Amino acid sequence: MHSYSLIAPAKINLYLEIIGDASGGYHELAMILQSISLADRIDVLSTSNDSIRVHCNHPQVPTDKSNLAYKAAELMATQFPEAFARYGGLEISINKQIPVAAGLAGGSTNAAAVLVGIDLLWKLGLTQSELEELGATLGSDVPFCVSGGTAIATGRGDQLAPLPSLDNIYIVLAKYRSLEVSTAWAYKTYRQEFGNSYIRDTNDLVARANAVHSGEIVKAIFERNAAKIAEKLHNDLERVVLPAYPQVLQLREAFANEEGVLGTMMSGSGPTVFALFESEQQAEQVKLHIREAISDEDLELFVARTITHGIQVASSV
Numbered sequence: 001m002h003s004y005s006l007i008a009p010a011k012i013n014l015y016l017e018i019i020g021d022a023s024g025g026y027h028e029l030a031m032i033l034q035s036i037s038l039a040d041r042i043d044v045l046s047t048s049n050d051s052i053r054v055h056c057n058h059p060q061v062p063t064d065k066s067n068l069a070y071k072a073a074e075l076m077a078t079q080f081p082e083a084f085a086r087y088g089g090l091e092i093s094i095n096k097q098i099p100v101a102a103g104l105a106g107g108s109t110n111a112a113a114v115l116v117g118i119d120l121l122w123k124l125g126l127t128q129s130e131l132e133e134l135g136a137t138l139g140s141d142v143p144f145c146v147s148g149g150t151a152i153a154t155g156r157g158d159q160l161a162p163l164p165s166l167d168n169i170y171i172v173l174a175k176y177r178s179l180e181v182s183t184a185w186a187y188k189t190y191r192q193e194f195g196n197s198y199i200r201d202t203n204d205l206v207a208r209a210n211a212v213h214s215g216e217i218v219k220a221i222f223e224r225n226a227a228k229i230a231e232k233l234h235n236d237l238e239r240v241v242l243p244a245y246p247q248v249l250q251l252r253e254a255f256a257n258e259e260g261v262l263g264t265m266m267s268g269s270g271p272t273v274f275a276l277f278e279s280e281q282q283a284e285q286v287k288l289h290i291r292e293a294i295s296d297e298d299l300e301l302f303v304a305r306t307i308t309h310g311i312q313v314a315s316s317v
């Protein structure tokens with residue numbers, strides 16, 4: 001096989017709680033991450049030269065060494081120099097469907113797809129946990145993107161425990177195309193403004209366990225009860241992003257006023273806001289309503305659904 005085509009799904013955060021300081025300037029989190037059907041397609045191809053090249057159809061995505069997919073390929077070349085020498089260079093094409101800098105882990109899922117694709121291309125036979133460990137060196141969300149589905153993520157977001165998978169909860173995602181929120185800014189501002197109110201003593205296991213279970217969303221996931229899950233959505237970063245970005249607040253309020261919305265929340269560090277629905281029809285209807293209510297061409301709207309997997313192979317040649 002000389003090329004693999006992979007599907008790289010986006011994620012949303014059903015729950016994000018900042019529970020303390022972690023090492024290296026990161027924050028310790030309790031998150032629930034969920035893969036969704038909105039996805040990029042990544043083609044990973046062996047070439048006869050010894051270079052790594054990245055192409056992308058989206059003008060906002062860099063194709064140089066700063067692309068997370070490039071970094072993933074470089075990491076594999078460094079970790080497995082003999083395979084890199086044997087199989088030659090790599091050409092990576094990204095067909096971007098996931099909005100960029102949106103809190104949907106677009107770059108992270110591209111990196112995860114490249115790790116999976118190269119593992120197959122070079123017949124390395126790496127395990128899921130080996131791929132996740134490699135991914136953690138590239139970004140906090142990359143390990144989740146490898147396996148996907150529904151999971152609790154702790155530590156800096158890279159320690160994963162699977163949850164019962166949630167299939168076919170429908171979602172509308174809304175994002176202003178030109179609006180970006182820096183993840184580093186969001187965490188830094190949260191620390192500055194609410195530093196004393198989150199749990200600083202990360203050795204206090206009871207406090208940590210209580211924090212993780214606050215909201216009972218995990219119980220609702222075990223019951224596969226979409227309405228209960230939607231009631232317990234939570235994201236600490238909304239406390240800094242909503243006051244600073246009125247457009248994100250406006251989307252939150254717009255969804256909250258729509259009929260059929262089970263719950264609404266900002267994903268990750270934003271600025272995407274999502275809403276959950278029982279049916280695709282309700283989701284499509286609310287998408288239309290929002291489009292009519294906010295007639296701004298900068299606003300992007302998508303209908304998606306929850307899925308039970310991360311990176312998947314679409315085809316190989």
Ligand SMILES: C[C@@](CO)(OP(=O)(O)O)[C@H](O)COP(=O)(O)OP(=O)(O)OC[C@H]1O[C@@H](n2ccc(N)nc2=O)[C@H](O)[C@@H]1O
Nearest residue numbers: 025026027103104105139140141156183184187268269270
């Ligand atoms: C907020 C979340 C929620 O899923 O996602 P996004 O909004 O980016 O999708 C993640 O925590 C983001 O993950 P990711 O985008 O991979 O972040 P990284 O590259 O690892 O970190 C970017 C910066 O965010 C801050 N950061 C990140 C994770 C964490 N647990 N604590 C932090 O303080 C650090 O300042 C870091 O330099």
Ligand SMILES: Nc1ncnc2c1ncn2[C@@H]1O[C@H](COP(=O)(O)OP(=O)(O)O)[C@@H](O)[C@H]1O
Nearest residue numbers: 067068069100101102103104105106107108110
């Ligand atoms: N493969 C990639 N896809 C998207 N963005 C990328 C990629 N590689 C690097 N980036 C850069 O990472 C930044 C964050 O983008 P993205 O990963 O989509 O958002 P988020 O971290 O909010 O989920 C962008 O501003 C972009 O310049």
